Amino acid sequence: MSGSRQTQSDAETTPAQPGAGTESKRPLYLQVAGTLREEIVSGVYPVGSKLPTEDGLCERFSVSRYTVREALRLLREDGLVASRKRAGTVVIPPRVSGSDIQQVMSINDLLALGTDTRFRIDAIHTVTIDTELAAHTGLEPGEQWLRVEGFRFNEGENAPASRTEHFINRKYAAVGRLLQRHEGPIFPLIEDLFGINIVRVEQQISAAILPPPLAAVLEVEEGSAALEIRRTYTTADASVAQITINIHPGTRFQHSMSMRRVRN
Known part of the structure; x- marks a missing residue:
């Protein structure tokens, strides 16, 4: 009827006019998801990069916010993107099924890690760094740090992907009150709460052997090979804000990185 309003649902799924291509007959959210999927696979949006905002995608594709959100939902289900507040x-x-693959080239890439995983916290407490912890963390003996212990799980998997420990500078220990309700990496939360900037992250990867208790929780054989990844987060004034140590079963972890030749 002339002058009648079309609902959002109808508008987003209305078939194209006769003569239009097959692609235009698909629901708009599938078209948007398909285009973005191709761009991700082809490298237009590399790992660690951000997609445009919902408003930006609405403007680009001339669609509603509902359509954009449905398209992004499909991309998340495909394991191509993760969304974080x-x-x-x-x-x-x-x-790859059963394996945790990480590709880290910048601090921004660390934001992508953890967005599709769940961190189960088992303990939060203040510790004084002794000789053993100093060797484990690289911190000075006698200092006090907030220690957060738990296990990280990949989405849809029951066995833990890693044993995870966070050591947080005592100056920022108040962040511990928020961690039970927090999702994702901790260092952005510290930045937001205390107005600091993490400008450098040093990563050290070492081989390890899983002791019996940890092997049992990670559901692998006692004495299995593992990889220990220690990341040290440093602020602009060169002080250490956080140290994170992840222990991954060797059969479930793969670290991926790419290098480019720089020509003078």
């Missing part, structure tokens, strides 16, 4: 929608590394 205040960080937007980030392209994440591909995952």
